Amino acid sequence: MTVLVTGGAGYIGMHTVAELVAHGEPVVVVDDLSTGHWPAGLFDVPFYSLDIQDGEAVGTVMARHGVDAVVHFAAKSLVGESVRDPLLYYERNVAATAQLLRAMVRQGVRRMVFSSTAAVYGHPGRVPIQEDDPKQPVNPYGETKLAIERMLRWGGDAYGISAISLRYFNAAGAHPELPIGEDHRPETHLIPILMQVALGQREAVTIFGSDYDTPDGTCVRDYIHVMDLASAHRLALERLRRVDAGVEVYNLGTGSGHSVLEVVRVARSVTGHPIPVAFGPRRAGDPAVLVASPARAQAVLGWRPRYTGMEDMVSTAWRWHKSHPEGFGTAGGP
Ligand code: UDP
Secondary structure, eight states: OEEEEETTTSHHHHHHHHHHHHTTOOEEEEEOOSSOOOOTTTSOSOEEEOOTTOHHHHHHHHHHHTEEEEEEOOSOOOHHHHHHOHHHHIIIIIIHHHHHHHHHHHHTOOEEEEEEEGGGGOSOSSSSBOTTSOOOOSSHHHHHHHHHHHHHHHHHHHHOOEEEEEEEOEEEOOOSSSSOOOOOSSOOOHHHHHHHHHTTSSSOEEEEOSOSSSTTSSOEEOEEEHHHHHHHHHHHHHHHHHSOOOEEEEEESOSOOEEHHHHHHHHHHHHOOOOOEEEEOOOTTOOSEEOBOOHHIIIIIOOOOSOOSHHHHHHHHHHHHHHOTTGGGSTTOO
């Protein structure tokens, strides 16, 4: 009963590996290292540098390790990049997942936890967003994640695959003890950018838009700690093994939102750095407010986020960035 984690060298994937290992779950990781970093020696789990489009090789890994479930993170995940190069997202997200599912069907592996996103909702008609609200993605990233959710639904019926899609809101923070955290090149996410300003690596943060219909004019997001995302994956796996769940989707957020300016204020207090801001134009495709209703995940998965305060998210992120100013490339390794 081994779990195959695809994209286990990425930010959320790696924290999920840490969570599964801490709970005694046998894990094997495949990642093509196109954007991830594998902290060699930190986890005692087999690692294969593989592209999931190589279904034969991935199938061999499944057979060799007795895999019974896949937690599927491997994907492209930048909204801006997806708008500039949508075919890349259809190839690397949709087509690659079809290859992975083929390998699963061939190997008789019938459980998948899938890494989805709040971007499937587009501009929400109401907040907090519930899972059955309309899905109208406004960029190819969200569109390809939704296409995969639908592929899982059809695949569930046709091949008897049970799947749980987890729609993340804004992942944030870092492992409270292990030397792992967020490291994207180039960095586009708010909290790591604030950490870079506090480290003196950037002059200021540009806030994308100050005239949104929100209390302070800046966008509101539902930030969710990466360790809480990780525990949701573990609970989803447990559910897939316990019941024939069919195909299910769950929002993962705290249910409360923070504006960009609120996050900046918390980052100033956690880091003790003044963190100058500049106001710039809106970023294309940014909805004003994205807040989850996590009620379904709480009721059905028994999920209870632990690190719900913005302080928890920023202080664990700061711990990682301060000790690893160059991310995984920092001298001395992870
Ligand atoms: N944001 C910002 N300046 C930045 C990066 C992000 O104002 O340099 C804002 C962005 O417009 C959004 C929020 O911060 O409202 C979170 O953005 P991020 O890119 O971290 O996550 P996303 O919401 O795209 O998943």
